[in-house]
Amino acid sequence: MPHPETWLRVTPAGLWCEPGDFFVDPTRPVARAVITHGHSDHARPDHGAVLATPETLAIMRARLGDGRAGRRQQPLRPGEVVVQNGVRIWLRPAGHVLGSAQVCLEWRGSRAVVSGDYKRTPDPTCAPFEVERGCDVFVTEATFGLPVFRHPRPEEEIAKLLASVALFPERTHVVGCYALGKCQRLIALLRRAGWEAPIWLHGALLPLCRTYEALGVRLGDLRPATAARKEALRGAIVLAPPSVVAERWARRLTDPVACLASGWMRVRQRAKARGVELPLVLSDHADWDELNATIDETGAPEVWVTHGRDDALVHAMGRRGIRGRALHLVGLGEEDEGEAETGAAEGAA
Numbered sequence: 015m016p017h018p019e020t021w022l023r024v025t026p027a028g029l030w031c032e033p034g035d036f037f038v039d040p041t042r043p044v045a046r047a048v049i050t051h052g053h054s055d056h057a058r059p060d061h062g063a064v065l066a067t068p069e070t071l072a073i074m075r076a077r078l079g080d081g082r083a084g085r086r087q088q089p090l091r092p093g094e095v096v097v098q099n100g101v102r103i104w105l106r107p108a109g110h111v112l113g114s115a116q117v118c119l120e121w122r123g124s125r126a127v128v129s130g131d132y133k134r135t136p137d138p139t140c141a142p143f144e145v146e147r148g149c150d151v152f153v154t155e156a157t158f159g160l161p162v163f164r165h166p167r168p169e170e171e172i173a174k175l176l177a178s179v180a181l182f183p184e185r186t187h188v189v190g191c192y193a194l195g196k197c198q199r200l201i202a203l204l205r206r207a208g209w210e211a212p213i214w215l216h217g218a219l220l221p222l223c224r225t226y227e228a229l230g231v232r233l234g235d236l237r238p239a240t241a242a243r244k245e246a247l248r249g250a251i252v253l254a255p256p257s258v259v260a261e262r263w264a265r266r267l268t269d270p271v272a273c274l275a276s277g278w279m280r281v282r283q284r285a286k287a288r289g290v291e292l293p294l295v296l297s298d299h300a301d302w303d304e305l306n307a308t309i310d311e312t313g314a315p316e317v318w319v320t321h322g323r324d325d326a327l328v329h330a331m332g333r334r335g336i337r338g339r340a341l342h343l344v345g346l347g348e349e350d351e352g353e354a355e356t357g358a359a360e361g362a363a
């Protein structure tokens with residue numbers, strides 16, 4: 015049986031399945047791509063054929079435009095199988111954002127699972143992560159691959175936000191969140207916590223909320239913040255891209271409370287540096303415990319780490335007898351909670 019490293023290779027364009035002649039989440043335009051989810055560092059424009067879940071394809075069309083979301087779109091639902099040049103391909107939910115999926119590949123009895131980005135904490139806006147057991151190689155991210163990263167329960171963070179809103183009824187809470195995934199999850203969690211009032215959105219966040227709703231995720235009463243009178247936003251919750259939370263856009267609101275929802279808010283320094291008054295630790299990526307538990311549950315004897323904090327994770331796996339390999343894939347981790355979160359690139363999200 016061929017080892018996956020003989021048929022799934024690291025190339026400058028990303029992971030390439032040689033016998034199937036397709037890439038998973040390629041970083042440059044290719045003839046055939048399989049896409050794990052709609053974040054811009056995974057779903058890039060101008061591929062030939064794109065295979066992904068129907069939700070990911072819809073998100074790609076919404077973000078990239080019909081003309082650039084793949085010349086040919088091939089929807090594949092979790093549970094269905096396609097065969098490409100003898101390579102079996104199927105998808106399993108990854109629990110990261112709506113439509114996110116792990117790509118399972120099998121060639122001549124050898125099996126690899128490319129998990130993309132994932133988390134294990136339940137998310138009301140997407141299907142939960144499903145463990146694919148029995149693979150020879152499990153490919154994982156490691157955005158939060160350090161023992162210091164242990165995400166609190168999302169409900170606690172939402173309660174923190176609502177407590178602050180109750181404490182400062184005259185102020186406007188502006189919560190920074192990524193346009194795809196975090197924004198809709200935040201809204202859904204607020205609804206679950208009983209917040210039924212309108213939620214106001216910066217214009218950059220509206221289109222994907224509409225896409226989510228069209229795909230069956232109900233988000234309640236959403237309104238454009240720019241159209242609102244300043245008075246209407248007193249005591250309200252406004253969501254905006256992270257880059258504008260502490261900027262002029264937010265300062266025109268009534269005594270705004272700057273909040274930011276991100277796994278990185280665990281790091282006090284980052285919150286402070288960005289002028290965030292109320293950090294909310296809400297991550298769409300697995301934390302240290304989830305990464306290790308997931309790796310163990312797959313039973314994979316070998317794990318490849320695409321990007322993030324790979325050394326600690328590879329070391330921890332080694333102690334459990336699992337062979338770890340850091341792939342250092344370039345171009346991943348640029349959206350949502352990637353390293354670029356601290357830089358200017360996030361504005362594009």
Ligand SMILES: [Zn+2]
Pocket residue numbers: 051053110131349350
């Ligand atoms: Zn992602």
